[in-house]
Amino acid sequence: MALKKLIAITALGFLSQSCLAVTVDISARASHPIPKLLWGQMFEAGPALYSQSGDGGLYAELLQNRAFQQVTPGTTAALSAWQAVNNGNITVIQESTPLSAALPNALSFSVPAGSSGQVGFANTGFYGIKVTAGTSYKASFYYRFPTTTSFRGNALVQLQTNAGTVLGSATVVLSGSQTSWQQITTTIVPTVTASSTANLFVISLDGEAASGQSINFALLSLFPPTFKDRPNGMRIDIAEALQEMGPSFFRFPGGNNLEGQTVATRWKWNDTIGPLTDRPGRMGDWGYINTDGLGLLEYLEWCEDLEMEPIMAVWAGYDLGGTSVAANQLQPYIQEATDQINFVIGDSSTTGGRYPTHNLCSCEQMFPGRKRVALGRTEPFVLNYVEIGNEDFFADVSYIYRWQEFVGNLSATFPQIRFIATSYTSGPVLTPAPQHYDVHVYETPTWFAQNSFYYDDFERNGTTYFEGEYAAVSTNPNDIFGTPADGRLTYPTMQSSAGEAAFMTGLERNGDIVFSAAYAPLLNHISGTQWTPNLISFDSGAVYRSSSYYVQKLFSVNRGDEYLPSTLPNQNGTLFWSVVRETSTNSIIIKIANTIGTSAPLTFNLPFNTVASSGTVQVLTGAATRSNTPTAPNDIVPIARSITTGKRLDYTAPGYSVSVLTVVAS
Numbered sequence: 288m289a290l291k292k293l294i295a296i297t298a299l300g301f302l303s304q305s306c307l308a309v310t311v312d313i314s315a316r317a318s319h320p321i322p323k324l325l326w327g328q329m330f331e332a333g334p335a336l337y338s339q340s341g342d343g344g345l346y347a348e349l350l351q352n353r354a355f356q357q358v359t360p361g362t363t364a365a366l367s368a369w370q371a372v373n374n375g376n377i378t379v380i381q382e383s384t385p386l387s388a389a390l391p392n393a394l395s396f397s398v399p400a401g402s403s404g405q406v407g408f409a410n411t412g413f414y415g416i417k418v419t420a421g422t423s424y425k426a427s428f429y430y431r432f433p434t435t436t437s438f439r440g441n442a443l444v445q446l447q448t449n450a451g452t453v454l455g456s457a458t459v460v461l462s463g464s465q466t467s468w469q470q471i472t473t474t475i476v477p478t479v480t481a482s483s484t485a486n487l488f489v490i491s492l493d494g495e496a497a498s499g500q501s502i503n504f505a506l507l508s509l510f511p512p513t514f515k516d517r518p519n520g521m522r523i524d525i526a527e528a529l530q531e532m533g534p535s536f537f538r539f540p541g542g543n544n545l546e547g548q549t550v551a552t553r554w555k556w557n558d559t560i561g562p563l564t565d566r567p568g569r570m571g572d573w574g575y576i577n578t579d580g581l582g583l584l585e586y587l588e589w590c591e592d593l594e595m596e597p598i599m600a601v602w603a604g605y606d607l608g609g610t611s612v613a614a615n616q617l618q619p620y621i622q623e624a625t626d627q628i629n630f631v632i633g634d635s636s637t638t639g640g641r642y643p644t645h646n647l648c649s650c651e652q653m654f655p656g657r658k659r660v661a662l663g664r665t666e667p668f669v670l671n672y673v674e675i676g677n678e679d680f681f682a683d684v685s686y687i688y689r690w691q692e693f694v695g696n697l698s699a700t701f702p703q704i705r706f707i708a709t710s711y712t713s714g715p716v717l718t719p720a721p722q723h724y725d726v727h728v729y730e731t732p733t734w735f736a737q738n739s740f741y742y743d744d745f746e747r748n749g750t751t752y753f754e755g756e757y758a759a760v761s762t763n764p765n766d767i768f769g770t771p772a773d774g775r776l777t778y779p780t781m782q783s784s785a786g787e788a789a790f791m792t793g794l795e796r797n798g799d800i801v802f803s804a805a806y807a808p809l810l811n812h813i814s815g816t817q818w819t820p821n822l823i824s825f826d827s828g829a830v831y832r833s834s835s836y837y838v839q840k841l842f843s844v845n846r847g848d849e850y851l852p853s854t855l856p857n858q859n860g861t862l863f864w865s866v867v868r869e870t871s872t873n874s875i876i877i878k879i880a881n882t883i884g885t886s887a888p889l890t891f892n893l894p895f896n897t898v899a900s901s902g903t904v905q906v907l908t909g910a911a912t913r914s915n916t917p918t919a920p921n922d923i924v925p926i927a928r929s930i931t932t933g934k935r936l937d938y939t940a941p942g943y944s945v946s947v948l949t950v951v952a953s
C-alpha cells in the first residue's frame with residue numbers, strides 16, 4: 288500500500304526556493320479519502336491541566352465553589368470565591384442534615400445581633416462575572432433554618448459591582464419555619480451593563496429584621512443564557528468559537544484529568560450524571576476541584592449540538608501518581624468501563640455494576656441504559672471510538688495486561704466499537720494488536736515543519752493513528768516545557784502556527800493512516816493559566832482566538848473529501864503544501880504553509896478540463912513572534928481575497944503564512 292513515493296514527483300527548485308518559483312503538479316485522481324473525523328477537538332475538563340476549561344470555561348455556571356464540593360469544612364479554603372458582605376458571618380460546615388449524600392457541606396450564614404443595612408455574602412465568580420443589561424440570569428439556591436424561628440422576610444439576590452453598585456436585583460422570601468431544604472429559583476435581569484467583569488453575586492437580608500438569624504445555604508448557582516438554551520449548558524461565546532471550527536470529533540474527558548492522582552480520585556462517569564445534587568465533584572489532577580456539572584450526558588449532548596462524534600476515554604487501571612491496578616484486581620474497573628459505554632449506547636435492559644445512588648430497582652444492580660432513558664434520553668448516542676486510558680506510554684509494562692483485559696472484555700461486549708491504544712507502536716507489544724494508536728507531540732515550530740513527513744514511511748498494514756494532542760509550544764528544542772524566558776510560548780505565534788500547518792499538510796497526505804487529529808490544549812482562562820500556549824483563551828468577559836485556532840479552522844472548514852497527490856514538497860525545506868478536492872462543489876483546495884520569513888513563489892499545474900478563471904485565497908500571515916493576545920486579539924486573522932487562475936495558478940506565499948487556495952475545476 289506504500290504507493291505515495293511512486294506517485295510522488297520530486298520537488299523542483301529546492302536550493303533556490305526563494306527566487307525561483309516551485310512548480311507543483313497536481314494529480315486529478317484521488318489517492319485516498321480524507322477521513323471524516325480528521326479535524327476535531329481534544330477537551331480536558333477543568334480546572335485541570337487545561338486551565339479552567341470546563342468549570343469557569345465552556346460550562347456556563349458563573350459561581351465558583353457553588354456547592355462546597357470536596358472542601359474541608361471550617362477552613363478558609365472552603366470559602367474560596369465567597370466573601371462576607373457588611374459583616375455577614377459565613378463559614379462552611381458539614382451539614383447535620385445534608386442536602387444529599389453527594390453534597391455533605393453547606394454554607395452557614397448568620398446575621399450578627401445589632402446589624403443594620405443589607406447583610407449577606409457574595410461570590411466572586413471565576414475571576415469575575417460578566418453582567419449585561421437585559422440578559423436573564425437564572426439564580427438558584429437551597430436554604431434551610433437549622434432551628435425553627437419566627438423570622439419571615441425578604442432576601443435580595445443581586446448582581447453588584449465590587450464597589451457595591453447594584454446592577455440587577457430580585458427579591459425572594461425566606462421563612463424561619465423552613466428547616467428542611469427548600470430550593471429557591473429566581474431570575475435577575477440587570478438594568479445596567481457593567482463596565483468591567485469585577486462584579487459579585489450577592490445574597491443579603493435586612494440586618495435589623497434578620498438580626499441574630501442563622502441560615503444554611505447549599506448548591507448556589509447562577510447561569511446566563513446558554514448555547515442552544517440547554518439547561519446546565521455551555522457558555523455561548525466559547526461554544527460559538529468551538530462551533531466555528533467545524534470540528535468532527537470531540538475527545539473527552541481527558542487527558543490527565545481522566546486518570547486521577549490516585550485510583551480513588553479517578554474520573555468516575557457515574558459521579559457526573561443525574562441531578563446536580565447527585566454529583567459529588569472530585570479533586571482534579573492539578574489541585575483544583577471539578578464540579579462535574581459538565582458530566583457525561585452534557586458531553587454527549589454537546590457532541591450532538593456541534594455534530595461531532597465522541598472519542599470517549601475509559602479509565603484503564605492507571606493513575607497519575609503511577610499506581611497500576613494489579614491484573615487480578617481489574618474486574619470492577621472493567622465493569623465500570625462497560626457500564627460507562629452502556630450508559631452511552633445501551634438499551635434499557637443492560638445491567639451493570641453496583642452504584643448506590645443510581646440504582647433504579649431494589650435489585651442492587653444498575654441498568655446504565657435505563658438510567659440514560661430515565662434522564663430523558665431514549666435514543667442511544669453514536670459511539671464508534673473508545674480510548675483505553677491516557678498516555679499509557681508512561682506506564683509501558685502494566686499496559687500489556689491492562690490493555691489485554693480491558694480490550695479483551697470490552698470488544699467481546701461491544702464488537703462494533705474501535706478501541707484506541709495510548710501507548711506507542713515503539714512500546715510493548717500488545718495483544719490483541721491495537722487497530723489504532725493515540726500519538727501526542729509537544730515540540731518546537733521547527734520540529735513540526737521538519738516532521739511534515741512523519742507518517743509517510745509508516746507501514747500500511749491496517750493500523751491507523753489518532754494525533755490526539757499536538758502543539759508547537761516552545762522555540763527551544765532543549766527546553767520544550769520550560770518558561771517563557773527559555774522559549775516557552777505564552778500564546779501561539781505566527782511561527783508556531785505555520786509549523787503546525789506544515790505538519791498538518793502531512794496529516795492530510797497520510798490521511799489513509801491518520802484518521803483524526805486535534806491541537807491541545809483547547810481552552811484557557813487567562814486568570815487561571817496552568818499551561819501555555821492554548822488554542823483559545825478567554826476571561827469572564829471575552830474569547831480570544833489564537834493564530835493556531837485560525838489554522839485549525841482553515842484546515843477543518845476546508846477539509847475536502849479526497850486527497851489529490853501532488854509534487855512532494857522538499858522534506859528538508861521550509862515550504863509545505865497539500866491538495867484536496869471537495870467533490871460536491873468540484874473545489875480544488877490547496878493548503879500552503881511557509882515556515883520562514885521569506886516569501887515563496889509557487890506555480891500549480893491544474894490538470895483539469897475546465898478551470899474557473901478566478902478563485903479565492905485565505906491568508907493568515909504575520910511576523911514570526913506575533914500572537915493574538917487579550918490586548919491585541921485580532922492581530923493575526925485570515926484575510927480572504929480573489930485570485931486569478933486557470934490551468935496554471937501562480938501564487939506567492941508570504942513569509943510566515945498559511946494560505947488556503949480554492950479553485951473550482953473539473
Ligand SMILES: *[C@@H]1O[C@H](CO)[C@@H](O)[C@H](O)[C@H]1NC(C)=O
Nearest residue numbers: 376377378395397398399400
Ligand atoms: C459566626 O457563626 C459561628 C457559627 O457558624 C458562631 O460560632 C460565631 O459566634 C458567629 N460570629 C459572630 C460574630 O456572630
Ligand SMILES: *[C@@H]1O[C@H](CO)[C@@H](O)[C@H](O)[C@H]1NC(C)=O
Nearest residue numbers: 555557558565642643644645
Ligand atoms: C459511582 O461508582 C462508584 C463505584 O465505582 C461508587 O463508589 C460511587 O458511590 C458511585 N457514585 C454515585 C454517585 O453513585
Ligand SMILES: *[C@@H]1O[C@H](CO)[C@@H](O)[C@H](O)[C@H]1NC(C)=O
Nearest residue numbers: 614617618621691692695696
Ligand atoms: C476479562 O477480564 C477478566 C477480569 O479482569 C480477566 O480475567 C479476563 O482475562 C478478561 N478477558 C479477556 C478476554 O481478556
Ligand SMILES: *[C@@H]1O[C@H](CO)[C@@H](O)[C@H](O)[C@H]1NC(C)=O
Nearest residue numbers: 712713720721746748749750
Ligand atoms: C503495523 O505496523 C506497526 C509499526 O511497524 C506495528 O507496530 C503494528 O503492530 C502493525 N500492525 C499490524 C496490524 O500488524
Ligand SMILES: *[C@@H]1O[C@H](CO)[C@@H](O)[C@H](O)[C@H]1NC(C)=O
Nearest residue numbers: 297298301856857858859860
Ligand atoms: C533530509 O536531510 C537528511 C539529513 O538531515 C537526509 O538524510 C535526507 O536524505 C534529506 N532528504 C531529502 C529529501 O533531501
